[in-house]
Every structure is written in structure tokens, then in C-alpha cells.
Amino acid sequence: MDRPILQVALDLLELKRAIEIASEAIEGGADWIEVGTPLIKSEGMDAVRELKKRYRDHKIVADMKTIDTGAIEVEMAAKSGADIVIILAASDNSTIEEAIRAARKYGSEIMVDMINVTNPVERAKELEELGVDYINCHIGIDQQMMGMDPIELLKEIAKAVSIPVAGAGGLNAEKSALCITKGAKIVIVGSNIVKSRNVTESARKIRKAIDEAWEKGSVSGVKKKSLDEEIRELFMKVSTPNISDAMHRARAMMDIHPVNRGKKIVGKAVTVSTMDGDWAKPVEAIDVAGMGEVIVIKCSGDTTAVWGELATRSCLNKGIEGVIIDGAVRDVDDIRKLGYPVFAKREVPNAGEPKGFGEINVKIVCGGIEVNPGDWIVADDNGVMVIPKKRAYEIARRSLEVKKHEDRIRGEIEDKGRTLADIVELYKWEKVS
Numbered sequence: 001m002d003r004p005i006l007q008v009a010l011d012l013l014e015l016k017r018a019i020e021i022a023s024e025a026i027e028g029g030a031d032w033i034e035v036g037t038p039l040i041k042s043e044g045m046d047a048v049r050e051l052k053k054r055y056r057d058h059k060i061v062a063d064m065k066t067i068d069t070g071a072i073e074v075e076m077a078a079k080s081g082a083d084i085v086i087i088l089a090a091s092d093n094s095t096i097e098e099a100i101r102a103a104r105k106y107g108s109e110i111m112v113d114m115i116n117v118t119n120p121v122e123r124a125k126e127l128e129e130l131g132v133d134y135i136n137c138h139i140g141i142d143q144q145m146m147g148m149d150p151i152e153l154l155k156e157i158a159k160a161v162s163i164p165v166a167g168a169g170g171l172n173a174e175k176s177a178l179c180i181t182k183g184a185k186i187v188i189v190g191s192n193i194v195k196s197r198n199v200t201e202s203a204r205k206i207r208k209a210i211d212e213a214w215e216k217g218s219v220s221g222v223k224k225k226s227l228d229e230e231i232r233e234l235f236m237k238v239s240t241p242n243i244s245d246a247m248h249r250a251r252a253m254m255d256i257h258p259v260n261r262g263k264k265i266v267g268k269a270v271t272v273s274t275m276d277g278d279w280a281k282p283v284e285a286i287d288v289a290g291m292g293e294v295i296v297i298k299c300s301g302d303t304t305a306v307w308g309e310l311a312t313r314s315c316l317n318k319g320i321e322g323v324i325i326d327g328a329v330r331d332v333d334d335i336r337k338l339g340y341p342v343f344a345k346r347e348v349p350n351a352g353e354p355k356g357f358g359e360i361n362v363k364i365v366c367g368g369i370e371v372n373p374g375d376w377i378v379a380d381d382n383g384v385m386v387i388p389k390k391r392a393y394e395i396a397r398r399s400l401e402v403k404k405h406e407d408r409i410r411g412e413i414e415d416k417g418r419t420l421a422d423i424v425e426l427y428k429w430e431k432v433s
């Protein structure tokens with residue numbers, strides 16, 4: 001190989017879109033075209049046939065993810081035009097051997113996907129012995145959402161085998177380049193190409209990154225971020241509707257609205273429970289909260305304010321990200337002038353007194369949603385979402401996938417004049433009863 005291979009994974013449901021996206025990706029420098037497993041499940045072997053007919057100069061890779069009946073599945077894919085068939089490394093050796101025999105007979109090659117294999121380095125060596133052509137160090141999409149990536153595994157496997165090794169699983173330009181420096185000859189990219197608004201540009205960026213890494217053998221300027229920094233960056237890129245979709249259409253807080261429209265909050269919760277009008281604990285929470293955190297207040301009622309301009313100014317001094325109140329706020333004209341993000345249930349002129357009932361950093365139910373200290377809060381004009389701290393990274397990643405998918409569809413509506421129903425083949429995917 002005189003340059004690394006960029007394999008674009010067409011993980012889509014609609015063949016028409018896959019064909020368009022493949023040509024845009026090729027224009028950006030993709031070499032091999034992978035018919036992704038979702039496309040195969042949705043359109044069958046026709047997807048392999050159609051892509052082969054259109055892109056004869058490019059290797060067509062059928063991601064069959066075969067686990068049994070190796071010969072039949074490889075024969076099907078190979079006869080439909082697949083140059084390479086992906087089967088699962090976790091399959092029994094009998095399946096691997098049958099797949100290899102069928103591949104040899106019908107003139108195709110076998111790539112094994114290492115997803116979820118225990119002892120992957122040992123297994124990779126065995127698979128090389130058995131005669132597979134490529135090893136794919138793959139971290140599945142659900143595993144990526146939990147923060148896994150293929151780079152370390154790839155490094156180990158590339159040292160242990162001499163056949164070409166591929167890296168796959170949430171790769172962007174930076175991670176693709178890292179894969180090359182760790183010994184990958186092939187990088188497989190799905191989401192970061194096929195879901196982008198400008199497929200050609202995204203493919204081009206990855207092409208450039210891997211070619212440079214191939215030539216230099218290193219990648220410069222990769223800065224390690226803390227988990228919280230990464231979560232925050234991800235949430236800053238998405239909207240609350242994206243987050244709701246990623247949480248299986250979870251609800252936002254009920255009846256909590258922005259005092260200032262057009263402001264976004266992303267941060268970890270400092271929770272407060274208090275009585276209607278008792279502003280002692282809400283104001284004390286300003287001293288407890290750190291920079292970038294969000295004060296989330298549950299009041300026992302909403303007739304009397306627990307928050308106003310002076311509390312808001314104190315938050316600004318401390319760099320506190322914003323305030324959410326299941327209760328009443330006052331001085332909203334001043335808060336608007338300050339441009340500070342406060343979300344509340346009701347706006348009133350009257351404040352209560354600081355009696356000191358309630359607690360800071362306890363479990364509360366705010367706008368009908370449970371909030372624990374340290375849960376992530378994302379709020380914008382659509383509403384306030386609560387993301388449990390244990391799932392924050394996963395939900396942030398999944399939300400970004402939702403956004404990428406929407407960006408791509410938005411592009412097809414705006415640039416190609418298509419309708420949403422046409423793009424997502426809505427009629428085909430209505431539930432059959």
C-alpha cells in the first residue's frame with residue numbers, strides 16, 4: 001500500500017441516499033465503500049449489487065457481521081459484488097474457515113471484526129493463522145457512547161500480526177490519524193463522514209489527516225481533556241431536543257421557562273430545596289456552587305420569589321453557569337438587562353424572607369424531574385433537560401449523533417429541495433400492524 005486506505009461505512013437505511021453519499025465521499029478521497037450492516041438489513045444484497053455497479057473502481061466491502069453459516073453469507077455477498085466481506089471474529093473457527101473457503105472460491109477477501117472479543121490479541125493471531133485477510137479493530141457504536149475507542153487495542157494487534165489491520169469506531173480526523181500512527185493500514189469511518197452536512201469536505205479532512213500521519217508517523221497537537229471538559233464540549237454542541245431524542249424522547253422539566261430567551265446553560269447541578277419565598281438556602285447555594293455549575297432550586301410553592309437581581313449579580317461574580325427555579329423569581333427586568341440565564345416557573349414582584357428551611361445538595365424533584373447533585377443540566381429556549389451523572393458522557397455522545405443525523409437531513413432539505421418524508425422514507429418505515 002502506498003497510502004492508507006480510507007473506508008467509508010454507509011451505515012444508513014436508504015439505498016438512494018447511500019449511493020449519493022458514496023459518490024460525495026469518493027470525491028473527498030474515500031477508497032473503499034462499505035455497505036454498512038444497517039443498509040444490508042434494510043435493503044439486502046441489492047445494496048451491494050447497486051453500489052458495485054456504480055463504483056467498480058472501488059473495493060466494495062459488505063459488512064455482513066456473520067456469526068454462523070460463513071459459507072452461505074460470504075457466497076451471497078461475493079456473488080452480489082463484494083470484494084471484501086466482514087465476518088465476526090467471535091464466530092467459531094468452523095464458521096471462519098467456511099467463510100474463507102467461500103471467499104477464495106468466489107474471488108473475495110475476508111475481514112474479521114474484533115468487536116467484543118475476549119483476548120483480542122491472541123484471537124487476532126489465531127485468525128491470521130486461519131487465513132483471514134484483514135483484522136478490523138472495531139469498537140461498536142454503543143460501546144463508543146460509553147467512552148471506548150479502538151486506538152490502544154489497534155496498537156497491540158498491529159504489533160502482533162502481519163496482515164493489514166483496520167481501525168473503526170467513532171473515528172474523526174484526529175483519531176483516524178492516531179490509528180495510522182499506531183499501525184493501521186485502513187481506517188473505517190461511518191458517522192463522521194456519512195452524517196455530516198458536507199460529506200466531501202469531511203472525507204477530505206480525514207484523507208488529509210491520515211495521509212499526513214502516514215508520511216510523518218506522528219500526530220501533533222493532540223490535547224487530552226478531562227471527562228467533564230469533554231462532556232461540557234459535547235453538550236455545548238447540541239440542543240435540548242437532540243438530548244431528549246438521545247434519551248428515547250425523555251421529557252424536559254414541566255412549566256419552567258427562560259427569563260432571558262436565547263441563553264443556553266450547560267453544567268453540573270448544585271441542588272437546593274426550600275419553602276415558597278424562603279430565599280436563604282438559594283442564596284447560600286451561590287457560595288457552595290463553583291464556576292460553571294448550575295443552581296437548581298425546588299420551592300414548595302410559586303407565589304413568592306426566592307431569587308432576584310442581587311442573587312443574580314452574585315452568580316455573575318462567581319462564574320456560575322445559570323439558575324433553574326421550580327418556584328418564583330423577581331426583578332426579571334434587571335435579570336434581562338444582565339443577560340443572565342435564569343429559568344423559572346413564575347415571575348412575581350414580591351419576595352419572601354430568609355428563614356433557612358430546606359437543604360443544599362440533596363435529591364430534589366424539579367419541574368417533575370428528579371435531580372441529584374452533580375447531574376448535568378442543559379437548558380435552552382426549548383426547555384430544561386436533566387441528564388443523570390452516570391450516563392452523562394454516553395448521552396452527550398448519543399445527542400451529538402442525533403444532531404449529526406439531523407444536520408445531514410437538513411442539508412438534503414435545503415440544498416436538494418427534498419422533503420423530510422422522502423428523505424427518511426417515512427411511508428416505508430410506518431409501523432406495520
Ligand SMILES: O=C(CO)[C@H](O)[C@H](O)COP(=O)(O)O
Pocket residue numbers: 009011036037063138139140141144168169170171188189190191192
Ligand atoms: O460497523 C459499524 C457499527 O457496528 C460501523 O460501520 C463502524 O463502527 C464505523 O462507523 P462509526 O465511524 O460511526 O463508528
